[in-house]
Amino acid sequence: HKVEAAIKTEPEVLEEVKEEVREKTEEEPAEEEKEARQEEKTKEEVKKEKPVKEKKADEAKGSKRQKVMQCKVTLLDDTQFECELDKHAKGQELLTKVCDHVNLLEKDYFGLANWETPTGKIWLEPTKEIRKQVSGAVYEFTFNVKFYPADPAQLTEDLTRYFLCLQLRKDIIRGVLPCSFVTLSLLGSYTAQSELGEYDPEVHGTNYVADLNLAPAQSKELEEKVMELHRTYRSMSPAQADMLFLENAKKLAMYGVDLHQAKDLDGVDIMLGVCSSGLMVYKDKLRINRFPWPKVLKISYKRSSFFIKIRPSEQEQYESTIGFKLPNYKAAKKLWKVCVEHHTFFRVSTVEPPSSRRFLVLGSKFRYSGRTQAQTRQASSMIDRPAPRFARSASKRLSHNLDGGMCVKQLRQWDVAGSSIRRAAAAEGKGRREVCSAASPSSSSC
Template structure:
């Protein structure tokens, strides 16, 4: 009987064979989810380490600034049921870290280190990912402005946006509404009543539990962002998010010694302790002596203070050994990346096998090394990418023909998403401008030829087709086209404009805007500066001269894919000596052209806000923090004003700024400072006295829209008593009011020496909050008054607004440029801003301020309000 049933049974061990198959498999498959909700499977050797997977992921994304990002995976802790998020260790094998039995292994591409200054996230693509991250969980980063690649900023934008949606970043309702209004600006462009119905905001998932009242607030704020391109909106979003308490914080669950549930936040600034979502304590890295862990216990040793005899030791409990170690590793990585210049090398001891504890050390680059490497990188490959709604249907870029077909059928732009970023040689141009509200008719024109060309760009093996354009100059010796770019501008040489009915326009084949110039008269231009390229074209002269251009045709799609235009000039075949000598007239013509095209303002937005390598250590000392009106606006250590006899110390938030006029040898000296606080008023007057300043220029009211911009640091005229500031006594002697400027004269007396001086005070009141003056007449009158007084004193003038960078910078640039105009010098507004920012960070704060001062300069030149002095005029 048993023999009968034995033939009817059988067993096959599927699991054992599957495990054997996995052991014998020579490759592993990793599925990576990206911030734009796309995914990709990577196949690697089974013995590959984490750095090999990171490398192929970064190459897939074409990311240059890699060190801010990482891959995260989730592991389940045995016997506890808890899950723990871990960062992929680049020095360990994948199979040792990814122990899941499922294939492929699942990982998530995320921002790991959050930078502090969003304005320095120069790669827009990175900033975009960072924006999405904050939108999803609303914390992280330290200085987003430090990222040099636009593509990097784009990723940051994506990451932060995801963080907000997932409610990981908690913020007040008002702050969330402002952040989300910038999201809407990035998605839809300028508010357009005809295109945006009352429910247009609800089509975006912005925050958890999104209500109609919240959407109404977002819509109201969105209407105020007119003129901001998607890149502008994303950068402003990051700047606003940076001010949140939980910005840049990675949270870990724990318990305190009393068994209460807490969260320990790790960031580039230190450790944050949260209880019931509220901040309970914060320990900066400077206060921490040591961090350690043992099993499930995490310890923080704090430096002793004051009369304490011993260091304080705090203990916390994690739910498991694995989570405790993850918290400790996060602290090591954050501290090393943001605080050290180079990672501390791991020293191997001879008896290392007897050592106790983890030997983990952070092995990547620090932020300092990353920034240094980016500064040394002379050439970058920027990418063009199409911004569309991140939470809608996706369409890859090679299928642009389908996208355009759908648009022609009336489907909204918001239903499309590009999940493939095409690499080109220049950044993308915004699809809409400040002067035109976003609607379908403002989309860039892409014809069939451009569609085919864009599709071919996805194939790296596509051949480069060149053709030669021959042309002769017209009767006036002109060819009729403009070029821009060059090796010195880190930009390919492009045809930026072709005038109609000129030799360039009538050439066969025709020269077109967007064509890349590869060679001129047989000479390669790849290593030439912009000026050398100009001279090479100008050298083609004579009645029988012929200009030959080797052209890569139509490299960038018109409007949408042209790079942001740097300064360019009209290139004639010949120019008279007088025209070449009149540098001022030529520079003003270029300024007017740059204002008309918008290229000048775009270049201003790309300038470094701070000088690389400069430190601000004195401003960040604990005793000096309260002396700063804004915590992120500080003077450089090298140019700060040092007080000699102030009781509160030698620090004041003020910087020496000197602008030189080369031809005349004149040095315009300023002290750019913040509006005094109540507690810094005595230091302010002490600075005025020590620097022997005879003029104070105040470019702000005391209060704007209910917010104090500056403390009233002077006495009233009616007061008979003196205002006493330390050893100085200040009396208001005279005051005269006009429509825009109030002029005061103060008498200052040193009570120690009885020395007396008179100081003139000009307060300009015609500058509206968050804007620029509608007319420049009153502002020009102020500059005229300042210049008249300049002849009477060689000591530095004190200039301040509220922060001491925005309106203060405008005034300095205006006077310096007018003095250069008198000397008949070429005026490079961008270069002047660079010189100013090398002495005080962020002078001229917004693009609207820069446009205002440039327009005022052009009017001064055009209307001959200021003319070259006779000794510098061209006869």
């Protein structure tokens, strides 16, 4: 109160205080503006000093997450191949990357499959975008044989034959390639020779094939028979063992047959099988009909029905159409696609390019886009590279080359033991009748 009174009583002092306050209030905004300008200046300098590369890297990180997709492929030796592709990449781009990774040139026999169920797969179409065919954060496929050659001996490289052997071993394990005990023993002995090499008691020991996956229900009896045969092979290279494996496997009734569930016109459950030679009909695991590709005039589907138009025989005057009922529309279209691809690959010399006309297009636009078997064989005959050396799945040994020819006489000598075992088993009634009448000569192949 004394201070206030002093100020009131002394007007000169009051004026001085007011002037000091006014000067302070005028100076404060000037200093704040100065600090704000300084901050803006430093920000501009920092922006100028930031490297251009760093900016691009930051931009790329944001765009990369959106523009690429992760693909994972399980190879035939059960190893994994992973890669990144552009989100608009087509199936052919991924297949090419996989084939380059495994050093495969005869790639037209192979494809990439996506498994909808443990027993049902769809093939990745090369000409369509991957993300439009399969959904998921990571796109997962398996690398498989799509077209099983009727004569594997006509394959050019050992690597291709080895991959075919790996596929057939998987088919046996999955139960889609049924074999008798005798055939399993013989094929198992060639697998042991291919993966483990020539028998050496110091290296292999006694029960050395127990770790090899040879059959769906692998028994001790089977392993002993496989070892008995394997010990008889001398100077047989892994590639020669693969050839003998294929020569015996191709005679099986279900070799290379792609099965589809269906019903006949009477509603009876059947299986329709597609292979290199035509379309098969199975009932209760026995083949009841066969339509070779030369006899098939037309294949079509409507809703869930599948139709085959058959060429008339010499005794018949008119064409006939046979119909089957599939579980749904999707299954009917899937079977039709498989038939179109197999017929084109094995029966047509060259594939015609798709028409450029975009009007009056009726029905499905699907066409087989790859090379045919005739074109593949022609291209394979022009392969000019040293035989690829590759590690085998079990032993990781380098393959000995068989490319460029083999001693057929020696191969026949190695096969004598297996042939004698088959004949002895058949004579004693030990040979079990294989699925789809595989024991009869008429059905030894598709």
